[in-house]
Amino acid sequence: MKKIFIILPLFLSGFLFSQKKPLKKPVKKTTVAKFNYHDEFKRISDEIMTNGTAYENLGELTKGIGPRFSATPGYMKAVEWTEKKLKSIGIDMIWRMEAKAPVWIRGRESLQIKAANGDWKTIRMLSFGNSEGTGGKDLTGEIVLINSTSELNAMSIKQLKDKIVFVNVPMDPKIINTSDSYLITAKSKLISASVIAKTGAKALIIRSLTTATDDTPHAKMVYYEPDDKIRIPALSIGVRSADELEQLLKNQKVTAKLNMTAQSKGDTTNPNIIAEIQGKKDSKVIVLGAQLDSWDFGEGAIDDGTGVAQCIEVLRTFKALGIENNHTIRVVLYANSENGGQGREMYAAYVKKKDEKHVFALGTDAGGYSPRGFSLDMPPQRRRQIFEWKNYFLPYGIYDFDQTEAIQDISPLKKLDIPLAELVVDTQRYFDYHHSEQDTFDKVNKRELLLGAVAMTQLIFMIDKNW
Amino acid sequence: MLGMAVFGQSKEDSIQFSKISTEILNNGKGYNELKDLTKNIGNRLSGTEAYEKSVKWAEQKLREAGADKVWLQEVMIPVWVRGKESLQIKTADGQWKKLKMLSLGNSEGTGGKDVTGEIIMVRSLEEYDRLPADQVKDKIVFFNYPFNQSHVQTFIAYREAGAYRRSAANLTAQKGGKFAIIRSLSSAFDDVPHTGNMRYDDNVSKVPAVTIGNTTADELETMLKNKKITAKLNSNCGMKGEKLSHSVIGEITGKKDQSVIVAGGHLDSWDVGEGAHDDGAGIVQSIEVLRTFKNLGIKNNHTIRVVCFANEENGTKGGKQYGKTAKESNEKHLFAIETDAGGFSPRGISLEMDDRNRNQIKSWVNLFLPYGVYNFEGKYSGSDIAPLHEMGVPTAELVPDPQRYFDIHHTEEDTFEKVNRRELLLGAAVMTQLIYMIDKNW
Numbered sequence: 001m002k003k004i005f006i007i008l009p010l011f012l013s014g015f016l017f018s019q020k021k022p023l024k025k026p027v028k029k030t031t032v033a034k035f036n037y038h039d040e041f042k043r044i045s046d047e048i049m050t051n052g053t054a055y056e057n058l059g060e061l062t063k064g065i066g067p068r069f070s071a072t073p074g075y076m077k078a079v080e081w082t083e084k085k086l087k088s089i090g091i092d093m094i095w096r097m098e099a100k101a102p103v104w105i106r107g108r109e110s111l112q113i114k115a116a117n118g119d120w121k122t123i124r125m126l127s128f129g130n131s132e133g134t135g136g137k138d139l140t141g142e143i144v145l146i147n148s149t150s151e152l153n154a155m156s157i158k159q160l161k162d163k164i165v166f167v168n169v170p171m172d173p174k175i176i177n178t179s180d181s182y183l184i185t186a187k188s189k190l191i192s193a194s195v196i197a198k199t200g201a202k203a204l205i206i207r208s209l210t211t212a213t214d215d216t217p218h219a220k221m222v223y224y225e226p227d228d229k230i231r232i233p234a235l236s237i238g239v240r241s242a243d244e245l246e247q248l249l250k251n252q253k254v255t256a257k258l259n260m261t262a263q264s265k266g267d268t269t270n271p272n273i274i275a276e277i278q279g280k281k282d283s284k285v286i287v288l289g290a291q292l293d294s295w296d297f298g299e300g301a302i303d304d305g306t307g308v309a310q311c312i313e314v315l316r317t318f319k320a321l322g323i324e325n326n327h328t329i330r331v332v333l334y335a336n337s338e339n340g341g342q343g344r345e346m347y348a349a350y351v352k353k354k355d356e357k358h359v360f361a362l363g364t365d366a367g368g369y370s371p372r373g374f375s376l377d378m379p380p381q382r383r384r385q386i387f388e389w390k391n392y393f394l395p396y397g398i399y400d401f402d403q404t405e406a407i408q409d410i411s412p413l414k415k416l417d418i419p420l421a422e423l424v425v426d427t428q429r430y431f432d433y434h435h436s437e438q439d440t441f442d443k444v445n446k447r448e449l450l451l452g453a454v455a456m457t458q459l460i461f462m463i464d465k466n467w
Numbered sequence: 468m469l470g471m472a473v474f475g476q477s478k479e480d481s482i483q484f485s486k487i488s489t490e491i492l493n494n495g496k497g498y499n500e501l502k503d504l505t506k507n508i509g510n511r512l513s514g515t516e517a518y519e520k521s522v523k524w525a526e527q528k529l530r531e532a533g534a535d536k537v538w539l540q541e542v543m544i545p546v547w548v549r550g551k552e553s554l555q556i557k558t559a560d561g562q563w564k565k566l567k568m569l570s571l572g573n574s575e576g577t578g579g580k581d582v583t584g585e586i587i588m589v590r591s592l593e594e595y596d597r598l599p600a601d602q603v604k605d606k607i608v609f610f611n612y613p614f615n616q617s618h619v620q621t622f623i624a625y626r627e628a629g630a631y632r633r634s635a636a637n638l639t640a641q642k643g644g645k646f647a648i649i650r651s652l653s654s655a656f657d658d659v660p661h662t663g664n665m666r667y668d669d670n671v672s673k674v675p676a677v678t679i680g681n682t683t684a685d686e687l688e689t690m691l692k693n694k695k696i697t698a699k700l701n702s703n704c705g706m707k708g709e710k711l712s713h714s715v716i717g718e719i720t721g722k723k724d725q726s727v728i729v730a731g732g733h734l735d736s737w738d739v740g741e742g743a744h745d746d747g748a749g750i751v752q753s754i755e756v757l758r759t760f761k762n763l764g765i766k767n768n769h770t771i772r773v774v775c776f777a778n779e780e781n782g783t784k785g786g787k788q789y790g791k792t793a794k795e796s797n798e799k800h801l802f803a804i805e806t807d808a809g810g811f812s813p814r815g816i817s818l819e820m821d822d823r824n825r826n827q828i829k830s831w832v833n834l835f836l837p838y839g840v841y842n843f844e845g846k847y848s849g850s851d852i853a854p855l856h857e858m859g860v861p862t863a864e865l866v867p868d869p870q871r872y873f874d875i876h877h878t879e880e881d882t883f884e885k886v887n888r889r890e891l892l893l894g895a896a897v898m899t900q901l902i903y904m905i906d907k908n909w
Contacts, residue, residue: 046617174489176838176893211889370868372839396619397814399841426812426868428889447654447870451619
């Protein structure tokens, strides 16, 4: 999951759009008597739970291809694999949409620390995505611990100049929905390289944003304002190392030595993959999507191989059950979600330019866990329509329609007034593995994964019949 | 009633719910205790030394959690010993090939001798009913009924397939078969066999019953399409009489009266794996309830009692003894909740009680929703508290997400690693919240 925090550009484009007269179309009230929705829901569920291939597909994508970071051969292998899969389930409209992809190469990286008169000790680490490196040279400095925004604000420039800032803010365990606690921490200016670089610090070390209690580091995308001149190396360490470092710093000065060859090498292009079953009645589009890229380690299983496999499953099920779809059902698998977001911006720009009517967009990028609901980012009258379908969904464990934000790759479509929804899954396990080498196929349960695809197919079926 | 329902939605309760959840998610010990139980004691079938170790362990943990009183309740339990076991089939080239298998719990073995015969396969009980006895005589019956993956609620699929585990041996014996092989009650796509309890009917000969994993069952089915297959079983399992053992009980005495609210799970497990989800999770969650009442200094009106039941898996003697004792001592029980469906994210509470009580609990749904708990429609509660229910006590069971449980249930795969800390603790939080409400309102 790549959460989007860059409020300003979104706000700006929304502002520009609002200068035009928004198209307000009356909501069509369709009463369809020919479907028994309880039966249709069961038919979809039975097909997927007994014949679904999403799990086996995920196995191929994660074990056969593995990580598929933007601008790497792994990504292009994933593109070819996906096209082949889509063909094999009988989809003939498949095309690529090239998007800009930044080339960032992690290279070698190491972090060592030394307490007082001790020896250098190596600590597990991961550079932030798109971070500056040290040019392969040692960057050494004293570590300054910061636990809160008020501590940062109380520091004078002199206290931070040429220091290595260690921000040690844990995800708040008491928040039930871990996506919420993740967002709170991730939005903190404390872990922004842009903010820390302006203090004169030489590098930024953060405690990983994770619910796990082990020492696995979890990556994060670096963020700078467009006009930021100063850019510093930024990296994360696992929570165990973070706890140990905090302890050490209580009694003595600790020096860090950082060596990273990470560097950005301009841009290339990577394609989004688009596949669709054309509408029998019209060519309005219902779009569902997931991200095809992943980080450059682990296997990108829960983030977001599960989403890719689920989207393919939805199309397979429409085909297998011979459902006559009124509108075009389209899957978009986005490029460059993790370290740039160019794929989603490209798709939104395309829809705008072509003025292609989109009825609805659905995203799945929160791990392939047991589904619990849909987050609905749309006008109240649209929400109310979906609320009316609650009882059809309840036997499938889908009860939560109360969240109102879409934050995944479909979010740029919001400025085009397209109703958005995202699959809401159980959140307890996701941030144990998210953006880490632990994000592997064995963390995914077949029934949970399939049940998510069931809920998605059911919702798309309802939208297709009623909107 | 109306007054209570309104009262149930109060701000004060919502704050208390949050305090309970925060205490458990921040400071809960359940996960570390589960690690200790599963890794340092491991599996703990009734009658084993490991079970007796876990009795001492639970006693100590309840004391550490702050129970006012901890005691052991004597229970006579059946002793079943697995011993050595092997199942082989004769392949096309005449070689014997070993299959991965487990004898079902409480099954008799072959007394260490080879029992050989031809396999006949049936896919359903109906198909078996139609078979004339002379076709079954001296054969080995392979009941190949698959776990129905189309049920969203896996417990329904488990219950359906459960008929085969319970009755395979009896049915085989009735028609003169030598032993039964059943396909495991498993939602997994692997070859791990799942054991579980079976019972012999009176007046039938006690033929052995064994189980094989899904992959082996599929392979065997394919082989049987083309030719006759001979199987050979050699096993030493069997019942070895009875033994005195114990359930472990700890409580915080009620401040207002001595009527009892029970939270419990079962302390025993099968003799494979580590008994992590089944039911180490339930044990540590129940202890967590007690600890949380203590740590938050909640003044409980009634006695909050944790029962770690003995012998759920192959006899439910602990649950039966507890019910009997409660009845004999005429001890008033207000409510009992069991947690024995794995330490997964909670989704609801199943309520086995009259409509008046049920509706009152349902009126609290908005308090539970922020914790992911929405489903109060179930009407079943666990087997260890069934005797209490029969005495008229309102009973309930924690309903966690059911998708993963039957992948690992009753297998060597039921290990600590399969349990997620937050899921486990959230289940304990929900139990504590419910007990807080019951204690306050009943």
